[in-house]
Amino acid sequence: MKPTRIPYGPQKNKDEQVKVSYRHISTHEDASFAIKEYCQPRFTNTFHFHHGYEVILIVKSAGHVYVGNKVMNYHAGEIFMFGPGLVHCFSSDNLPRGAGEVAHAIVLQFTDDFMGKDFFDTLELRKVKELLQQSVYGIKFNNKLPSLSTLFFGFRPNQQMRNLILLLQILEELSLRSKESALLLTDDTRKTHYKESDSKKLASIFNYVFENYHHHVDIRAAASLACMSEAAFCRYFKRNTHKTFSQFVNEIRISHATRLLIGKENNITDICYACGFDNVSYFNRQFKIHQGMTPREYRKVFIESNAGSPFLRPTD
Incomplete structure (x- = not known):
């Protein structure tokens, strides 16, 4: 399952408004989860949310991340996790960048039933389930986890079993480190989930502020x-x-x-x-x-x- 190098969000003309959108979690062939890789000059201001879960490693970039109703900085090496329905957006710094530099992220996407309806209810995965429950608030793991970051580079094309084990290993590692190196990004889910109609209206406003x-x-x-x-x-x-x-x-x-x-x-x-x-x-x-x-x-x-x-x- 080869990570797909695609732009982080749709390309837009200078005068186009950025939209908030629901994104269906796509998979490759018969895979039960998605692995994506984004490389481009900078992350675009695309506000969106998913039906499932998303785990993101920022390989290279720095800037602002908007989650729910909070905004904060992000840095290379940090890992983010977002639960279903949580609006989020990464915006790269508008500081001068050297020639050839890119914003780079590896993204894992899955639903809570991708391994079966009751998979995460098993005793062995109780901490992972707690992690999934916390992710509805958004979670940031600090950039002092280089050994965990290397797992994201272990995915290989056409090695579905290996990739599945890696995904579960990443989730287990995150669940074990959630108390020592994790930060919940929002404090009230009632403030962090927008209706899609409101999200679309707010998107152009947020983008206007980010640009100006x-x-x-x-x-x-x-x-x-x-x-x-x-x-x-x-x-x-x-x-x-x-x-x-x-x-x-x-x-x-x-x-x-x-x-x-x-x-x-x-x-x-x-x-x-x-x-x-x-x-x-x-x-x-x-x-x-x-x-x-x-x-x-x-x-x-x-x-x-x-x-x-x-x-x-x-x-x-």
């Missing part, structure tokens, strides 16, 4: 994408995301700022403007609200925590 957060974001433009008046849009956005539009925009900007702060080449003022803020004092206040510390303190914590270890990062 580093400079001007106009709430009137966002409202027009939803075909609403500004007042109606504000109520609609708050009802569906449980945050105001300005809170969402600031969350994206602060998330981007944390990535810029881990480098030494930019000063705080430059980072403020690079993330779309036009006032340093406001930037500092918003950063402390979201991160619990000032930008300067955040950079200091990162430098101290990474002394001698290139893998540790501040908590997003």
